[in-house]
Amino acid sequence: MARVAALLGASLLFGVANAHLAAFHKGMYCLNGPQSAQDLNSYSIVTPLYQLDLNQWWFHHVDRCDQFPPADGDFLDLPAGGQFTVEIASNRAKTTLSYNGRDASDWPDGNTYPEDYNVPTCITSPNFHAQNQSMAAGTAFAISYESDISKVTPDNLAVFTVRYHTPWKRVTTYDVPANMPPCPPGGCICAWGWVPNGCGQPNIYHMPYRCRVTGSKSNTPVAKPKPPVWCEGNPGGCTKGAKQMIYWNQNSGNNIQVSGYDQAGEFKSPAYNSKLGFPDGAQNDIFAGPPSSSSSGGTSTGNSGNTNTGNTNTGSTNTNTNNQNNGSNSNNNNNAGNGNNASAPKPSSIAPPAASIAVHVNLNPPASRSSSSAAPAATDSNATTISTSSTSATNNRAPSCKRQRRRRGPILDAEDPATQEEQDEVPAALNKVVAVTHRRRFAKTW
Ligand SMILES: *[C@@H]1O[C@H](CO)[C@@H](O)[C@H](O)[C@H]1NC(C)=O
Numbered sequence: 001m002a003r004v005a006a007l008l009g010a011s012l013l014f015g016v017a018n019a020h021l022a023a024f025h026k027g028m029y030c031l032n033g034p035q036s037a038q039d040l041n042s043y044s045i046v047t048p049l050y051q052l053d054l055n056q057w058w059f060h061h062v063d064r065c066d067q068f069p070p071a072d073g074d075f076l077d078l079p080a081g082g083q084f085t086v087e088i089a090s091n092r093a094k095t096t097l098s099y100n101g102r103d104a105s106d107w108p109d110g111n112t113y114p115e116d117y118n119v120p121t122c123i124t125s126p127n128f129h130a131q132n133q134s135m136a137a138g139t140a141f142a143i144s145y146e147s148d149i150s151k152v153t154p155d156n157l158a159v160f161t162v163r164y165h166t167p168w169k170r171v172t173t174y175d176v177p178a179n180m181p182p183c184p185p186g187g188c189i190c191a192w193g194w195v196p197n198g199c200g201q202p203n204i205y206h207m208p209y210r211c212r213v214t215g216s217k218s219n220t221p222v223a224k225p226k227p228p229v230w231c232e233g234n235p236g237g238c239t240k241g242a243k244q245m246i247y248w249n250q251n252s253g254n255n256i257q258v259s260g261y262d263q264a265g266e267f268k269s270p271a272y273n274s275k276l277g278f279p280d281g282a283q284n285d286i287f288a289g290p291p292s293s294s295s296s297g298g299t300s301t302g303n304s305g306n307t308n309t310g311n312t313n314t315g316s317t318n319t320n321t322n323n324q325n326n327g328s329n330s331n332n333n334n335n336a337g338n339g340n341n342a343s344a345p346k347p348s349s350i351a352p353p354a355a356s357i358a359v360h361v362n363l364n365p366p367a368s369r370s371s372s373s374a375a376p377a378a379t380d381s382n383a384t385t386i387s388t389s390s391t392s393a394t395n396n397r398a399p400s401c402k403r404q405r406r407r408r409g410p411i412l413d414a415e416d417p418a419t420q421e422e423q424d425e426v427p428a429a430l431n432k433v434v435a436v437t438h439r440r441r442f443a444k445t446w
Pocket residue numbers: 118120131132133134135
């Protein structure tokens with residue numbers, strides 16, 4: 001702890017680091033951060049979610065982002081059978097939503113990089129949690145046919161579009177299924193999700209928007225979504241039809257658990273891609289039945305004669321309730337490690353890069369959690385010296401953390417503080433400090 005404090009002290013010199021990414025659009029909640037006053041440099045929403053209770057991580061309630069809806073009339077419009085575009089960025093300032101795009105570039109952080117940007121030890125600026133574009137995990141949008149955000153639950157929020165190999169460039173386009181039914185008069189609630197695949201903390205992103213379908217041609221509702229399951233190499237085993245978003249590595253509310261290794265020999269990390277049965281593009285199999293013609297041809301919000309609140313439908317069998325993990329019963333230990341029991345990784349054989357601090361310092365752990373935190377795992381000294389986290393010696397940390405440690409270098413969450421230029425570089429020796437800063441920042445912020 002003393003060491004952490006010392007590092008933290010030193011790290012303050014570098015300012016706040018927070019180069020994570022989120023999908024910006026005027027229809028988003030938290031456009032100005034968790035406040036009503038305009039903030040052209042907001043970036044609260046880019047903070048990832050990890051080991052939080054359901055009521056905290058759901059729609060980023062942890063910092064009250066879900067309490068700050070977009071301005072009246074601002075929606076993310078989803079043209080049935082068409083596309084929509086958002087700006088994936090590390091800060092609102094790096095999008096066209098601020099300063100007329102003055103600080104925006106083709107990339108999420110306002111800087112410029114080679115088209116074939118590739119860093120075998122992981123790209124950290126922007127914080128793609130990937131080595132290159134082909135390794136980017138994939139991102140998704142989901143929709144709930146509820147207008148009131150408080151009524152949105154995993155059971156009525158279905159993934160309707162996925163974009164493989166994102167996040168990558170700032171401007172990102174998603175496809176809308178042609179048969180999307182219209183939203184109720186008050187619009188729908190959408191969500192953006194991203195679950196990185198290694199290269200850092202195995203967290204998730206879950207942020208809300210007000211959205212509405214335009215040009216609907218069908219009134220058939222979206223079926224009740226079921227949790228996705230790991231089905232790499234076994235398409236027949238994938239969850240068919242409407243799927244929930246990926247809820248992983250939280251203290252409660254998880255809907256997927258994985259263990260072991262993927263086909264590439266890395267620790268499994270669920271993501272919005274084929275490994276969970278999500279095809280790239282529009283998810284055209286999410287409806288409760290065949291398309292039914294709409295009386296209206298659908299304008300935007302309007303025609304909702306049909307109250308189909310998506311959930312009603314489908315009889316869907318299912319929902320399997322879940323699965324194995326509902327997180328709630330697991331203490332955060334096995335949560336992070338979810339399926340992997342101690343026998344899995346061989347940490348000692350994994351040489352952690354000096355600066356690779358995959359260990360998570362718990363953000364504001366609930367009091368109860370501290371009791372479960374045992375001594376840091378003895379296997380990797382450097383990483384664990386900083387760990388005050390609850391991940392204990394008796395269980396493994398999240399698989400992707402290990403993976404990440406094995407395959408990459410510094411987890412440098414270098415950042416672009418607001419509108420300022422991104423730090424050009426951080427001396428290698430300071431990488432660790434910066435990484436710690438990042439963790440500590442969480443601790444302070446959350
Ligand atoms: C992307 O990164 C992965 C992992 O380091 C590597 O195997 C692959 O060759 C890279 N692809 C390109 C195009 O650089």
